[in-house]
Amino acid sequence: MPGPDRPGRSGEEGFGGEVDPGVDGAVDPAVDPAAGAAGAIAAKVSAAPPGTRGRVAGMHVVDRERLLGWLMLSPALLYIVAFVGVPFVLAILLAFSNATIGNPRDFTFVGFANFARVIQQPQFLMALRNSGIVTFGTLAVLVVLATAVSELFARDFRGKRLVQVLFMLPWAMPVSLGAINWLWLLDSQFSPIDWVFRQIGVLGPGGLFGPSMHFYYLGRADLALASLVMVNVWRMLPLATIIVLAGRLAIPKDRFEQAEIDGAGFWRVLVRITVPALLPVLVVAILFTGLLVIGDMATVDLLTRGGPGDSTQVLPYWAFLTGIRGGDLSGGAAVALFLLPVLLAISVFVLRYAYRSESTA
Amino acid sequence: MSGPVRFVRQAAFYLAVLIVSLFALVPGIWMVITIFKRSSDLYNAQVNPFFFHPSPTLKHLEFLFTQSPFPRFAVNSLIIGVCVVAITLVVAVPAAYALARLTGRWGRDSGMALFLVYLIPPTLLFIPLYQVVTFLGLANTIWALVLVYPTITIPFCSWLLLGFFRSIPETLDAAAMIDGNSRFGAFRKVALPLALPGIAACVVFAFSLQLSDYIYASTFVTSTSAMTVSFGVPTEMIRGDVFFWQALMGANAVVAIPLTIAYGLLFNRLVMGFQSAENV
């Protein structure tokens, strides 16, 4: 048969070692009628001296792959250990120490004294409470809205491309700059939102919430907290929507078609089919966005500075104020550490749930 | 479905689309308009804030680019961003491939575990990291941030890329190896090109995640010349109680608009990336 010239095996090293004839398992003629040919080869093979199996560069192929794997993984591992792991341990030590800004190396072990001291500050309790409220509030609203908007994006409509671009604005805007933006939008004097409300009769003389001309979004404790939730929802919604949408699009189309044939309307489909299928994805969305919200300090710093008074303190901000502005490094670390066990417990719980639902998916 | 019912449904749908668009747009529109507003117009609570009375001006943009420290901040953020993205890619791409193909089952399933890194908040880490940075002599320079920002970007990008690599069928790697490549050759010639959409998503995400950071930026850098956009703009462009709103919004727009467009164009890719990652 005419064929291409044999491709020269240029650049190929010879087969490593000698052949190993010492393998058990005689050739069984009943099973292997070609034993004749094999026999000749077997004779040739057993004439070779015993040796190792063919090896490449002294190492078994499987080991090479594993080595390669670790080589490719190690920069990431080393970096994280060095810049997250080690500082983490140091921060824990810090929380148990006596360090202040003036004396940052003072590592005398003081046991739980810092934690005790920090807990007793009223701002701390307030911060703890507020972190919970803001995070929980944000996540609750996000889950609902993200599911709703993902329903929208799961369908085709005119102008979808444009809407996709516009929709990303809140997430694309850096946190601090977005906070500044909202600072004006929620301003007690000049808020454009209030202006709109005044026009449509919600505010002002004779208005629904009147006769006041302004909502003091950032000036009243309850409204300020609500404002924080709203701003967080605003900036996280695009990300949350993408996460949920990814899950929504993965639901096989025939499930919806089956439901339609079975007579289900929009709401029933949503509640009975979409949401249950989305549960693992919602877990991802909650974890992701939750971690980002809990750790956020910029929004609070720029919108309310924890105020009015201390009514919108949240844990990361309070840790920052205590540690850096207040000079109490160990106290700041103690405050920051507070969240950790809670977060860990929640994450483990959530991860377990996610893995279990994956195995049944 | 009868005509009127259909029409109502469609109308309701497009109303929802409108609301979603406005949701993002209202602050955005206001941001852009404000850039060109005269202060007399701005500080006037009576008039419609979405229009110009009197006519718009470029004065504030001029101020932003010629007299404020903003250009400095922008350049800093850009340099830091490029470096951090480069570092992230060089570290996270191979790591993700290794987890997907070379470390067995625990590697493939490690996706969620990568998140555990984010449990350790910057508000906890910044103190010891500050000490590390000072020790290395990098305090108050942009390189402090270049060093530290990958802690934010690497775990996420590894997670996203892990999903991407897992979605590439293993037979493609196998075929490449049978066709005469080593494992690394298969990675380079087949897996990597096919993961480009994921890498593009990572670039955008990594850039915007590091840009958004506020806490490291505020702690490690105190002199104006080394500040980033995220911290510098709110700090240096607000003097006590006086906000240079128009310039602030200018800065905001310069950063937010390109990022918005980038994210918007990658929208579908991002969804795909999350799909791969979520299918774990």
Add this chain to the structure above:
Amino acid sequence: MATLQTRGLKRHYGKILAVDGIDLATAEGELLAVLGPSGSGKSTLMRMVAGLEQPSGGDILLDGRSVVGIPARKRNVAMVFQSYALYPHMSVFENIVFPLRSYRVPKETWKGKVDWAAGVLGIEHLLQRRPGRLSGGESQRVALARALVRDPEMFIFDEPLSALDAQVRHTARAELRDLQKRTQVTCLYVTHDQVEAMGLGDRVAVMKDGQLRQLGAPRELYFEPEDDFVASFIGNPPMNLLARGDALIGIRAEHFRLLQDGDEPDVGEHRFRVRLDQLEFLGSEWLGYGRVADAGGEEEAGGEEDAGRKRARGDGHVVVRFGQDRGSEVAPGQAYDFAVPGRHIKTFDRSTGRRRHAGTR
């Protein structure tokens, strides 16, 4: 040219033994079909031969040299995957060139080789297309061209026809046979479809549960199965197996000769009485489904109430083949006598499944 030989080849995953001591050898230039149901270990065997997995024990020899530990790229084996594994980001031309590139074949020869391979498979017009734009049949040819262009020592085919439509499959099978005969390259062809294996293989290796049950030419497997699994797996309909004490006797459907009224079995034939339950008209023949009664007229399986029970092996259900005209002479619900020549009755040991030769039934 390559002969493949395996000796005592084993592979386990943790506690699971996927391949349990396989000894086989190919003759030069032959197409060896590896046939088995899913879970039989055939895919694992194939991957070990290709170098994609390493054995846990035993040896693999290509061309007389042990290749255990040698990576895939050094074995000069070409493979066609079930999914074809075409590189989606490259054109057809680049796909075919890829192995030449990887093996550092001189660049000047590339075009010639690709044109030759494309010519053999009739895909010259597709060279600039992307894999996404190819039909199933076209994709398969590209995969074949890519394997062919290397002039390898051995081809491995992993269920290459299973992704094709039924009509295309017939022609593809013929073309594959033709290709292999022309190139005279040793082929390992893995499949679960016994029709394919029998049609294409010079010899067939039947696997089940990680073991090689029988290796032989198709005729051998069909007429002289060494194993009850082989007997029931090969042929359509499978060989009828009936329990007789500690043995199973096997009779092919076409070896039942209908006895007309008054006819007696010839010397060397045995009588079987079958009550027919159903008749199927297949155009060229009839198939009769029924149950065997022993010589005394007792039916082996219990009677009408057993009709719904799941069939057990050897429980008396048989399939009988009738010629085109014969089928009209019988009716369901009746019992008929058949004569079966003794030489067509094969005996198997019920516990081991192995064939018993000579000796009495």
